[in-house]
Every structure is written in C-alpha cells, then in structure tokens.
Amino acid sequence: MSDATVTRILAQLTAPISFATKARIAKRLFVFALAEQESMLELRAAAALCESPERRALYLRHALDEERHAAMFAAHSAELRRALGKSPWGAPRAASEDLYAKLGEAGFLAFVHAGERKGRTQFTYYARYFERRGETKLRALFSTLVSDEQGHEDYTLRLLTGTEGQGRPAQRKLWRVRAWEAVRMWRRAGQGLAGAVYFAMMSVLYVSLLPLSLWVRLTRPKPRGWLEP
Numbered sequence: 001m002s003d004a005t006v007t008r009i010l011a012q013l014t015a016p017i018s019f020a021t022k023a024r025i026a027k028r029l030f031v032f033a034l035a036e037q038e039s040m041l042e043l044r045a046a047a048a049l050c051e052s053p054e055r056r057a058l059y060l061r062h063a064l065d066e067e068r069h070a071a072m073f074a075a076h077s078a079e080l081r082r083a084l085g086k087s088p089w090g091a092p093r094a095a096s097e098d099l100y101a102k103l104g105e106a107g108f109l110a111f112v113h114a115g116e117r118k119g120r121t122q123f124t125y126y127a128r129y130f131e132r133r134g135e136t137k138l139r140a141l142f143s144t145l146v147s148d149e150q151g152h153e154d155y156t157l158r159l160l161t162g163t164e165g166q167g168r169p170a171q172r173k174l175w176r177v178r179a180w181e182a183v184r185m186w187r188r189a190g191q192g193l194a195g196a197v198y199f200a201m202m203s204v205l206y207v208s209l210l211p212l213s214l215w216v217r218l219t220r221p222k223p224r225g226w227l228e229p
C-alpha cells in the first residue's frame, strides 16, 4: 500500500472526528497553521545555509507560500472561534528543528517532498469532504492550497533527483527519511505520553497524600501567637 493511500485512508477515518464540531474545526485549522509555520521556518533556515543561489531562491519562495498558508489557516480558525464567542489563538508560533543542518540537503529535500505529498493528499480529501458537507468556505480553503502543495511536491522531487540521481538513489533517500520520521514521531509521541503519565502519577500521589496531610494538621495544630525561644 502506498504512502498516499495510507494518508487518504487516515484522513477519511479521522475527518468525521476532527471536524465534528465548529470548535474542533477551529482547533484542527490552528494545528495546520502551526505546521505550515514550522515548514516556513525550516525553509528559511535551509535558505540561510544553502550554497546554491538558485536553490536558495526556491526555498525562500516556498517559505513565503507556507507563511501565507499559515496565515490563511489561522484566519479561518480565528473566524470560527469568534463565531463561537471565543477569542482566537492569535498568530501561530512554531519552532524550527534545523532539519536542513540535521539531514543534509538531499535528506531535507526528501523530507519536504514526503511532507508535501502527505499535505496535498490530505487537503485534496478535505476539499471533497467539505464540499459534501456544503461548507463552501472550507472547501475553497483546502482546494486553494492543493495546487501550491503540488508545486512544492514537484520541485522538491526535481531537486532531489537532480542531486541524488533518478530512480533508486532518490527512492532510497525517501525510504531513509521515512524511517527517520517514524522514529521522530515515535519519540514525540513518547514525550507527550511521558508528560501525561507524570501528570497522572503526581495527581494520584497528591490525592492519596491528602488524608495524611489533613490528619497531621488536625493532630498537630500549628502553635499560635509568640513562640518561646
């Protein structure tokens, strides 16, 4: 089963849950805004390190697209939040992991290409999903982004095959990056899980120590007034 098929099936399965209510849609759109912002930062960092003026220009143009996408998602999310009587989350603030420096240019291109293909597959499905629901604004939002993501997917593959060679060498780079990303996602999920487990354990500890703390207060009350030296 190809990556695109897995992404489409996951999008089909999760869309009814992720977009069940206006509040959930607003949250999901803001998560997309953060992801687009993160891409923009990675591309700017890549442009700062890249030695080729042509590729630097392509990364900077791509960064501008991702910045625009982040603003579009954040604006739609804010509109939904306001309609619900809630204040918007504001401008997305993501962080860069310096993936260009970590992965090298070919690895970075493979990573971006895979991410763009995933984004384009998801957005294509979401455009159809909102069309079926009669939500024209959201359908238009996702359809507008599909052609941009297709352009990003194409130029990154062109550059990757230009540096690595067509066929198997480029494919090997994509497989390697896929394995690297799976480990990265696993670690990120692990960090989130560790945080949740720590919170749960500390909550249990505090609740179980509460009777002891009350008993100590009752049986050994604090002395009041002046204390003798």
Ligand SMILES: [Fe+2]
Pocket (backbone or CB within 6 Å): 036, 065, 066, 069, 119, 149
């Ligand atoms: Fe994007």
Ligand SMILES: [Fe+2]
Pocket (backbone or CB within 6 Å): 066, 116, 119, 148, 149, 152
């Ligand atoms: Fe993109």
